[in-house]
Amino acid sequence: MVLVFAESGDGRIKKSGQEAITFGKKLATQAGTTCTTLLLGPIDAPGDAGIYGADLVVHLPHDGFTHFDSQTWSRAICEVATARNAEYVVLSHSSRGKALTGRVAIRLQAGCVSGVTELPNLSSGCLVTKGVYSGKAFASLKIATAIKVLSVMGNAIQPTKDGTAVPVEVMDLEPGKAGVTFVKTDKVEGTVPLPEAERVVSAGRGMKGPENWGIIEDLAAELGATTACSRPVADSDWRPHHEHVGQTGIAIRPNLYIAIGISGAIQHLAGVNRSKVIVVINKDPEAPFFKAADYGVVGDLFEVVPRLTKAIQDMKAAG
Amino acid sequence: MNVLVCVTKTPDTTAKIGFVEQNTRFDISGVQFIMNPYDEWYALVRALELKEAQGGKVTLISVGGADCDQVIRKGLAIGADEAVRIDVQPVDAYQVATEIATYVKANTFDIVFTGKESIESNGSEVGAMIAEILDWPFLSYASKMDMEGPTATVDLEIEGGEDTVQADVPFVISAAKGLAEQRIPNMRGIMMAKSKPLQVVPGSGVAPRTAISSYTMPKEKSAVHLVDPENMSELVRLLKEEAKVI
Numbered sequence A: 001m002v003l004v005f006a007e008s009g010d011g012r013i014k015k016s017g018q019e020a021i022t023f024g025k026k027l028a029t030q031a032g033t034t035c036t037t038l039l040l041g042p043i044d045a046p047g048d049a050g051i052y053g054a055d056l057v058v059h060l061p062h063d064g065f066t067h068f069d070s071q072t073w074s075r076a077i078c079e080v081a082t083a084r085n086a087e088y089v090v091l092s093h094s095s096r097g098k099a100l101t102g103r104v105a106i107r108l109q110a111g112c113v114s115g116v117t118e119l120p121n122l123s124s125g126c127l128v129t130k131g132v133y134s135g136k137a138f139a140s141l142k143i144a145t146a147i148k149v150l151s152v153m154g155n156a157i158q159p160t161k162d163g164t165a166v167p168v169e170v171m172d173l174e175p176g177k178a179g180v181t182f183v184k185t186d187k188v189e190g191t192v193p194l195p196e197a198e199r200v201v202s203a204g205r206g207m208k209g210p211e212n213w214g215i216i217e218d219l220a221a222e223l224g225a226t227t228a229c230s231r232p233v234a235d236s237d238w239r240p241h242h243e244h245v246g247q248t249g250i251a252i253r254p255n256l257y258i259a260i261g262i263s264g265a266i267q268h269l270a271g272v273n274r275s276k277v278i279v280v281i282n283k284d285p286e287a288p289f290f291k292a293a294d295y296g297v298v299g300d301l302f303e304v305v306p307r308l309t310k311a312i313q314d315m316k317a318a319g
Numbered sequence B: 001m002n003v004l005v006c007v008t009k010t011p012d013t014t015a016k017i018g019f020v021e022q023n024t025r026f027d028i029s030g031v032q033f034i035m036n037p038y039d040e041w042y043a044l045v046r047a048l049e050l051k052e053a054q055g056g057k058v059t060l061i062s063v064g065g066a067d068c069d070q071v072i073r074k075g076l077a078i079g080a081d082e083a084v085r086i087d088v089q090p091v092d093a094y095q096v097a098t099e100i101a102t103y104v105k106a107n108t109f110d111i112v113f114t115g116k117e118s119i120e121s122n123g124s125e126v127g128a129m130i131a132e133i134l135d136w137p138f139l140s141y142a143s144k145m146d147m148e149g150p151t152a153t154v155d156l157e158i159e160g161g162e163d164t165v166q167a168d169v170p171f172v173i174s175a176a177k178g179l180a181e182q183r184i185p186n187m188r189g190i191m192m193a194k195s196k197p198l199q200v201v202p203g204s205g206v207a208p209r210t211a212i213s214s215y216t217m218p219k220e221k222s223a224v225h226l227v228d229p230e231n232m233s234e235l236v237r238l239l240k241e242e243a244k245v246i
């Protein structure tokens, strides 16, 4: 059996959770088995996990799972995995997933691979692919243990939505005493967080100063995109640190990455080169970023960006 | 506070990545190795700040061969008091975490620091595994940490924001940007590092559970399609009709 731990928030299955379920279902089909989805804490319609591929849902609704704690949550996941003889445990390579995956693997005495980018190859054993060297290469790893723990990279798989709600088994499991005490959450309201964003508009030192970011925000708003920036921009406090992408910032893989006034240093590319489509806007035709780009515009960003925003508005107006 | 900082070596961030032996091994020729940035810039410096504020000792630990010593010496030059190297070629996170946790059990530490990930493995596995083996709390992707007595109040990076949580020592914490400000070793630190203890101990012999079978390079991008800067509706058309991303 494949057990998927799907994350939820605000009473719904998160996008990363949907991706993990679809991944788990496809893996189960390959392995000739079924996919059970585990949900922790209060959630409105747990059976909806079936929409993304789950065959069965196990729900632990206890209030004690409202706030995240890697110790109690990994214990709960492993308890369900062991009781139901899970052969594979699938998680998301999200902030919570990163705190859980290693713990779950240790408890289950399982080999684990985190940040998996493709379905495993099961033709001889279990061969799993993930990005290494910050996206500059991929590695195929062989997992030698009976139980295997995988965490799925964000945007590595498109959640399928053609299933229907499935039966839910509610379990009355108490989480026990958490290792950490929750104090508060601060979230940037209104935008899709960078690791989950499908479209990203990113800008660099070519912007000259923080006062010029209006054109970036306008373009992002028009595209429904999240904004990002290069490291020197965050380091000079032109933009908040959580927008910094690259080898030492956040690694992302959106469908569309638009890089504006960013030269394309190797450390920047390391965090964004897995994007599906890259558009580069730079006045220097020799900027290294053009080598990594699908579409390029050589021009002054202060003219090109408002023109692009306008063109998108025109497209929308034309329907 | 008795603090252990896990440090690993990684190829320099500008290194050209290549493979040898039918793409089964990383090609080290011409590659400079550095201390993993999260270990050096944030984990180690925050550990040193804790010692400066409350006293105690900062120990570095690295699982690897003699080729790690240069990175370990740099950590000593930045200010760590002493170091241990577990003399094992690391194959996977399980093996590294087991070796480190074994060392922690045989000694006394209040806090174990790791980086949020190695920029080589992109794993984010070792810290969580150490925490589980020790059955300690794990503070993952910490961007701010205040200590008061035995209690840490910590900001953790989450998608689109941060969680604030509290935990008492002992715990494992993984360091993200913001936790501290990078320090450059000075001449005095470099001289003093030469006489600080670097103990080399044999590994426990634990076997890894995963192994790399081969590497591949990402597909080469085809040449960039340049669009006239005057004609942004053409770019919009391409993104919509050809790339199908808007």
Ligand SMILES: Cc1cc2nc3c(=O)[nH]c(=O)nc-3n(C[C@H](O)[C@H](O)[C@H](O)COP(=O)(O)OP(=O)(O)OC[C@H]3O[C@@H](n4cnc5c(N)ncnc54)[C@H](O)[C@@H]3O)c2cc1C
Pocket (backbone or CB within 6 Å): A203, A204, A205, A206, A207, A229, A230, A231, A232, A233, A244, A245, A246, A247, A248, A249, A260, A261, A262, A263, A264, A265, A266, A267, A268, A271, A281, A282, A283, A284, A287, A299, A300, A301, A302, B013, B037
């Ligand atoms: C260890 C290490 C880790 C690093 N990690 C990261 C990381 O994670 N992320 C990251 O981003 N960087 C990282 N860096 C920094 C990286 O090497 C580059 O210095 C940085 O990415 C450059 O940022 P930039 O492209 O915004 O600025 P610049 O390199 O200064 O480029 C600005 C670009 O804007 C263009 N431009 C200027 N004016 C205009 C205009 N009017 N219209 C159009 N284009 C214009 C210029 O042609 C130029 O290409 C790291 C460096 C090191 C040493």
Ligand SMILES: Nc1ncnc2c1ncn2[C@@H]1O[C@H](COP(=O)(O)O)[C@@H](O)[C@H]1O
Pocket (backbone or CB within 6 Å): B006, B007, B008, B036, B038, B039, B061, B062, B063, B064, B090, B093, B096, B113, B114, B115, B116, B117, B118, B119, B121, B122, B123, B124, B125, B126, B127
């Ligand atoms: N060989 C090693 N020796 C000591 N610490 C390590 C080693 N490998 C990884 N670590 C630590 O674990 C962190 C996360 O690594 P990883 O799980 O490989 O992404 C690193 O930032 C280091 O602090």
